Amino acid sequence: MTEQIAVPFEQAPDRDTEIMTVNVGPHHPATHGVLRLVVDLEGELVREVRPVIGYVHTGIEKSCEDKSYWKVIPFVERMDYVSYFFQMEAFCGAVERLIDLEIPPRAKYLRTIFLELNRIHSHLVWLGTTALDLGAISMLWYCFRERDKILDLFEMATGQRMHTRYFQVGGVIEDIPVGFEAKCRKFAEEMPIRVGQYEDLLDRNEVFLQRTKGTGVVSRERLLELGVTGPLLRAAGDPWDLRKAFDYLVYPELDFKIPVGTVGDNYDRYRVRVAEMVESASIVRQCLDALPEGPYIADDRKYVLPPRSELSTSMESLIHHFKLVTEGYRVAPGEVYYSIEGPRGELGCFVLADGSAKPARVHFRDPSFVNLQSFRDMAVDGYVADMIASLGMLDPILGGVDR
């Protein structure tokens, strides 16, 4: 890549400089979480990077083996704490495929709306914090202003701003309240204008251009070798998007474009994610337009809690309710891997059932973890300041990396 600022070891201007090993993190604002980077520096040049992970290991995957299926849902959404709806969809979708449960169309649309709102939310957190690392402080306020509106929408519909446990196996736990559609539509129409304002501030800003253009370049082939997916891969020019490639929820019926970059540097990564926010807002609008009436959760008493109104009238419903809450439903032995396009790439969930009411194994393929492996390729032989820019543009969420 001609644009990359890289100085090979032999041609370094001052060969007498000693190699110095520096710890960046684990508690460092620029590492976006508790990530420790052991960096070998030769002056200002990075010669080697060793990311050390595990500081927020929570053992959630192991805890899931001890919980019945519906109790796993609030657990898994706490792994990658910025994209909780995606984790719920990955887990619920996997279990639905295991027990062969079809979810009603309204639930599919509602799930898509919340997933795309969550994608915008996740990208806003990334844009705000990364621009802050690069010195653009007002971006943080603007991004968190819009993020707060999304969190308000989540609170209105689900009762909680984060970790909502809104998706359940079979659909969503309750219907959206009156007034949600109008509020959500207003937000989706406002969002492209807001994105235009971010672009006004950053797109042609000289400091931002100097910091991002030509830094952290990794070729598409190398990214594919490392298993990197999501906006990082798309910024390198590969239009791979699971929303188009796999058939899940209502994505086949929606009309959206896939933004791709050309060079694969930090500037392309920024542009791709910002363009994705506009596409997501358009998806939300399309889903609101096409939102069908009907049930919001499947009507299968074996797996889904009976409606609350029936508890006081029907003894059978009460028995189902007690059975589902205390023991949960049993899932026939089998295993499934279900992957969706998260905001950071392919988010997959593997569930192994052994016939009991608890999963025998729950494993997540978290995109942050896989993408972090490409960090060495981005940072080595560049400047230490570019390493910070690359790490921000990589967008790792350490809760997801360590799980």
Next chain:
Amino acid sequence: MSFDPKSASYLDSIEVVEVQRGPKPGGVGGAYRAFGETLRGLKTTMARLIEGPMTIEYPEEKTPVYPRFRGRHKLHKFEDTGLEKCVGCSLCAAACPADCIRVVAAENIPGDRVSAGERYAAVYEINLSRCIFCGYCEIACPFDAITMGHDYEMADYDRRDLIFTKEMLLAEPVERTPLKSEGE
């Protein structure tokens, strides 16, 4: 339905848009942008002044919550008889993913009834330092005895004070959290 990443059928089914690259940094253009683009950015920032502040003065003014907001739990009594709705069935404890609810049930004595059912909760404790506010207890309760209230100010100096007993959960909260009105 699934695709091979490089297959023609996948590439035909998608609409790809290449993002713009923006100007090359440095040079004469860079010198101009250091002033011109910074001023243009300032114009964007200044134009936001008319939108007014988005923040509220928190401790003086509380953030209103939506009706579905899940805050601190409440236990309920029947309004007419004054009897507790909870019958000590422990379904909430069974549903809790964080295992933070402890219920010990006891038989009602005729003449000195505590709850409307045969049994009542002699001990009902919620460890709020473990609670994840998922609201599964509220969903599980068949008698609407426990609901999630709207209070979110629960910080305390001692962990022991965060174990809420039945009396604390039954009592009316001193200060009410404002609710958002319909149009907000």
